[in-house]
Amino acid sequence: MEKPFSLAERARSFRYAFSGLAELLRSQHNARVHLFASLLVVIVGLSLGVTRMEWCALLLAMMLVWIAEALNTALEFLCNLVSPDFHPLIKKSKDVAAASVLISAAGAVVIGVLIFLPYLLTWG
Template identity: 60%
Template sequence: MNDSTAPFTFIGRIRSMRYAIAGIGELLVSQHNAWVHAAATAVVVCLGLIVGVTPIEWCVLILAITTVWVAEALNTAFELLCDVASPDFHPVVKKAKDVAAGAVLLSALGSVAIGLIVFLPYLARWL
């Protein structure tokens, strides 16, 4: 079915949101790394509230958090598609999955760097 010709409807947008929320739920239920990301997100938000980061710092932190979550979601979707396309081991599929996992790692490392840049000055004042 070609949805590009379907008219815009409010009900259709709500249905799309339900699918997206179901996808996030699947990510949280099926991916252990998502639990790590959820814990890290909670720590960053709590620490940000405790130290009183500025609005600009919140924007940077939210962007970093979102980047990691998006990378994890895309990696999960990619892995699921790879598993369907090639249920048996294939070295190229392994490489593709490794690259996708590497993208998550890169986004997480970048987010850690951002967190250190934002939080170290606040934490240094307490020491």
């Protein structure tokens, strides 16, 4: 049976989400790299005056990287709990999850180049 809507429950769910974000940044070096890259994209985008649609593409690309990194980290935590010792299937699942971060980050770089390069070539 579904619980009735509760503002307190909604606030608690936001606290859990922010706690997860803090854990992601605290425990994962790559998340801090993504944070630096995200801030750099925002600074460059503001400096170059990219269009609203270009912002949409940049924000979607950054969100995909962050989502992939968060899910990769969650899977790693779970795998480490389930199988603290080496297991070839755990290695495969961690490798595939890491590949999702790599794929999303590579795509974000391509999007960034496609958007920023024309501005940078005519800037000055």
